[in-house]
Amino acid sequence: MKKILIIDDDISICKILSKFLQKSGYEVATALSGKQAFQILKKDVFDLILCDYNLGDIKGLEVLSKINQLYPQSIVIFISGYGNIQTAVDLVKEGAYHFLTKPLYPDIILATIEEALSQKKPNKDKIAAKVKAPSSEQRYVKGCSAASKRLFEHVALVAPTDYSVIIHGETGTGKEALARLLHDQSHRKDRNFIAIDCGSLSKELAASELFGHLKGAFTGAMQDKKGAFEMADGGTIFLDEIGNLSYEVQMYLLRTLQEKSVRCIGEVKEKEVDVRVITASNEDLYEKVRQKTFREDLYHRLNEFKLEVPRLTERMEDMPQLVAYFIRQAESQLDKHIIGLSPAVKKLFHQYSWPGNIRELQNVIKRACLLSKDGAEIEIDSLPLEITSFSETSSASQPAELKNVILEAQKNEILRVLEKVNYNKTKAASILKIDRKTLYNKLKEIDL
Numbered sequence: 117m118k119k120i121l122i123i124d125d126d127i128s129i130c131k132i133l134s135k136f137l138q139k140s141g142y143e144v145a146t147a148l149s150g151k152q153a154f155q156i157l158k159k160d161v162f163d164l165i166l167c168d169y170n171l172g173d174i175k176g177l178e179v180l181s182k183i184n185q186l187y188p189q190s191i192v193i194f195i196s197g198y199g200n201i202q203t204a205v206d207l208v209k210e211g212a213y214h215f216l217t218k219p220l221y222p223d224i225i226l227a228t229i230e231e232a233l234s235q236k237k238p239n240k241d242k243i244a245a246k247v248k249a250p251s252s253e254q255r256y257v258k259g260c261s262a263a264s265k266r267l268f269e270h271v272a273l274v275a276p277t278d279y280s281v282i283i284h285g286e287t288g289t290g291k292e293a294l295a296r297l298l299h300d301q302s303h304r305k306d307r308n309f310i311a312i313d314c315g316s317l318s319k320e321l322a323a324s325e326l327f328g329h330l331k332g333a334f335t336g337a338m339q340d341k342k343g344a345f346e347m348a349d350g351g352t353i354f355l356d357e358i359g360n361l362s363y364e365v366q367m368y369l370l371r372t373l374q375e376k377s378v379r380c381i382g383e384v385k386e387k388e389v390d391v392r393v394i395t396a397s398n399e400d401l402y403e404k405v406r407q408k409t410f411r412e413d414l415y416h417r418l419n420e421f422k423l424e425v426p427r428l429t430e431r432m433e434d435m436p437q438l439v440a441y442f443i444r445q446a447e448s449q450l451d452k453h454i455i456g457l458s459p460a461v462k463k464l465f466h467q468y469s470w471p472g473n474i475r476e477l478q479n480v481i482k483r484a485c486l487l488s489k490d491g492a493e494i495e496i497d498s499l500p501l502e503i504t505s506f507s508e509t510s511s512a513s514q515p516a517e518l519k520n521v522i523l524e525a526q527k528n529e530i531l532r533v534l535e536k537v538n539y540n541k542t543k544a545a546s547i548l549k550i551d552r553k554t555l556y557n558k559l560k561e562i563d564l
């Protein structure tokens with residue numbers, strides 16, 4: 117039996133529609149708010165969602181973007197009391213199936229639902245499994261910007277192959293997340309994906325982590341240890357910050373890749389391994405080759421294909437999807453409902469430089485959701501100082517000394533809070549999470 121979720125804050129509409137659709141052979145659940153709807157959606161899979169456009173706690177477009185992101189298998193039909201053509205066009209552009217205006221006529225509703233459900237849809241069992249354990253596809257926001265589209269055209273081409281791939285991009289742009297996606301879209305997806313952060317491995321440990329060791333092979337080798345290559349056999353190994361490996365380990369790595377076999381430390385015999393290698397680096401690896409700190413032969417062996425991951429500021433059109441995804445993530449961790457970003461926060465997010473890229477956005481939203489009230493929007497006062505002070509500092513015409521930039525940012529924030537609390541210093545200190553004495557010292561330091 118097909119399942120339909122009705123979301124409407126008008127209880128009588130929910131009751132009438134629910135009764136009518138049950139009589140027509142559908143299994144129906146109802147939700148009186150966006151918050152309740154997303155709680156129901158966490159636990160169940162629906163073929164179709166009938167949603168009031170003007171819910172009290174969340175905007176129609178936002179409901180749609182969350183459903184598209186998290187429950188793409190559900191078809192969405194909106195209902196509204198106002199027949200605004202532009203709204204209908206916007207919703208359909210964003211992926212809604214239809215936009216029905218009140219008064220509602222039973223035969224039209226039924227015909228629209230039947231037509232929508234007759235569309236080809238993904239296998240439901242697979243979807244149910246995905247709902248229980250989200251795949252990396254579901255945990256990954258692909259985005260709609262030109263930069264992301266280009267990237268995913270390349271991902272679709274290279275993922276199913278066994279090519280070694282170098283992923284290049286700034287910190288926090290999602291290189292590891294992308295490597296997981298490549299693995300999940302390959303024939304290796306049912307085998308291990310092993311990620312090793314070469315940047316955090318000491319010279320001594322690197323070889324043992326990658327290739328394993330036998331008990332007693334060196335001082336401190338108390339027992340046999342399987343290396344990452346053996347663990348990833350049949351699957352994918354992801355080597356993050358590969359540029360940090362010593363020249364000696366680079367040589368072992370090249371041998372392993374060329375011979376397709378691994379020899380653990382202290383062992384004489386080689387073991388065959390079938391591993392796809394994906395590497396990532398923040399730096400330009402070829403520059404390291406030129407500087408002779410990275411082996412050229414290894415570079416070419418790893419570089420069968422290269423993916424360039426854009427900075428967040430190069431894919432700003434993806435921002436709404438990323439924000440909706442991270443809010444949803446925080447909501448389920450905090451068990452609270454956040455409506456979205458206030459217009460002022462949206463503006464700031466577009467102005468800010470995001471040096472930590474997607475990771476920074478994720479952390480900023482996590483923090484803001486914690487500080488925001490249940491059922492509210494994220495407001496400027498739940499953002500960190502580096503963002504709230506960014507527009508002022510970036511508009512300064514002269515390049516400023518770092519110390520002065522920080523002082524200026526602190527001054528702005530202190531002034532903003534003081535104004536908000538009517539210059540009550542005790543309250544201001546408490547909001548700024550510093551004691552009164554520190555606030556007095558700061559006021560002196562910044563000449564206030």
Ligand SMILES: Nc1ncnc2c1ncn2[C@@H]1O[C@H](COP(=O)(O)OP(=O)(O)OP(=O)(O)O)[C@@H](O)[C@H]1O
Binds near residue numbers: 398
């Ligand atoms: N497109 C995306 N959709 C959803 N989450 C993402 C996306 N890209 C990155 N993230 C999240 O952002 C965080 C940082 O991503 P990741 O660790 O893959 O970045 P990285 O480029 O490998 O960082 P580093 O260079 O510092 O190792 C992770 O929590 C990841 O899940």
